[in-house]
Amino acid sequence: MSMSKNSEHLVDDLVAKLKRRQLVGSSAVAQATLKLLIVVISKNNWTTSKQLLTLVKSVGQRLNLANPTELAVGNIIRRVLHIIREEFREAAGHVDSPKDGSSHQGGGHPHEGTNGLSEFAPLTTSSSMYNLLGETGSSSDDDVQYPSSLRSNIIQEIREVKDELENIYDNIKNQASLHIHSNEIIMTIGRSKTVEEFLKMAAMKRKFQVLVAESAPSYSGQEMAVELSKAGIETTVIPDSAVFAVMSRVNKVILGTHAVLANGGLVAISGTHMMAAAAKHHSIPVVVCTGLYKLSPLYPYDEDSFNVTFNPDSVLGFEEGDLIEKVTVTNPYYDYVSPELVNLFLTNQGGHPPSYLYRLIVENYDPNDRTFDL
Missing domain, CATH: 1.20.120 (Four Helix Bundle (Hemerythrin (Met), subunit A))
Structure with missing residues (x-):
């Protein structure tokens, strides 16, 4: 019609x-x-x-x-x-x-x-x-x-x-005091509005320290650190290359995400996979703050299909001259993070392990609507 x-x-x-x-x-x-x-x-x-x-x-x-x-x-x-x-x-x-x-x-x-x-x-x-x-x-x-x-x-x-x-942010950040405790060291990457609100709410009742990976080349982690410091949270910006080195001192990793796939995997800002893998190596719990509207019934049969590449000028500028003619530079914006690297999802309906996401998909989507074929 x-x-x-x-x-x-x-x-x-x-x-x-x-x-x-x-x-x-x-x-x-x-x-x-x-x-x-x-x-x-x-x-x-x-x-x-x-x-x-x-x-x-x-x-x-x-x-x-x-x-x-x-x-x-x-x-x-x-x-x-x-x-x-x-x-x-x-x-x-x-x-x-x-x-x-x-x-x-x-x-x-x-x-x-x-x-x-x-x-x-x-x-x-x-x-x-x-x-x-x-x-x-x-x-x-x-x-x-x-x-x-x-x-x-x-x-x-x-x-x-x-x-x-x-009301997504309110429903998620109200769980903050249950998951962040006094004198903990929290690590995150980039700037996520959901994580930002979550940490600010926790800071109203707890005193803790946050390490923010800067997430080059966008450096959105620096913006995150500025906002957290304005809220009175002790914040330190670290280069992405230092994530594994300082992970042993961290108590918890809290991440934001662009999307959550049906198997519990994440499509998140570049560098997230590196941080989650380092946390797994050191047995540090990884918590993902996300609204249920980001939960997709799609499976990552082709992980690259969910990615997008940006202008590589911020990685290797044209002023490099001869070098730029000899290399191919890609600047992917997202990482795929497998569900094995995530311990808990904090949603606007409470906390869920990755294995429970299938139930949320059944409750919110109809199996006939996986595609939009007319």
Whole structure:
């Protein structure tokens, strides 16, 4: 189905920003995607679940192709698709239920409750339920009369996800005092807003020291050290080459991440793998602070597909003359960190080991939405 001109313009605008990298960072991208989907769902005409799913998937395809390395786009699209499926299932359950509220007595179905509905109503075998999502059979749900409140219910659920994103930092940093203790030495790398808020909250109750690897060539670690020192935290900047040398003095490594993959692996700023491997060697616990919106159902079959390379001028400038003609320089922005190097994920829903992430994926995404095929 075609979108309204206003919606089409908004989608084109976000696609352009993603292609030009005018919008970067998982949080900013996720919130922009949610705002767009609220407009698309509320301002376009649709009457069936198949029409709405196709509409949202078409938006997801375009955004995902604009910048495949921003996995937060796909995560938000899949989260919204899951909400849509759940709301239609619930609506179809009400449509299929007896209107007189009569109950079956005596020889009723063993799984039926006192209201005459199966305990597994969302998964029942009624024809309208199977046709609900347009994935089985040849007919559609065009003949099912859904309540007029369905659109507003879907929008309300999406707004709750938006509120969740806005409160991500609060939900994570409130766990700080449980994981950071007095007189500890904490190590981190680069600048992560989530880690920054986490450490600042811990500093309100604990006195500890932070070592920040500068993360060359971006040197975002220096920016992190400035912000932490302003909050009264004793902070030391170390070169990336010194990480292994000082790791034996560290009590805990706390990392941020760009994305979390389905196997528990990380797509994080370059240098993160080196730090996590050094921590593993010295048996130092590695804690990753991240919101659930960064959790992706994708697996790292090709680790390089999640990476992006930047201008190598900051590594080897053109002023090097003859040398630059003899070498090939790559400047990757991300590292892949295997799940074996991570001990704990601190999310806005609490702490989880890498082995538990599969459960979070099942709760937040539908297996039919791994790709956005129409």
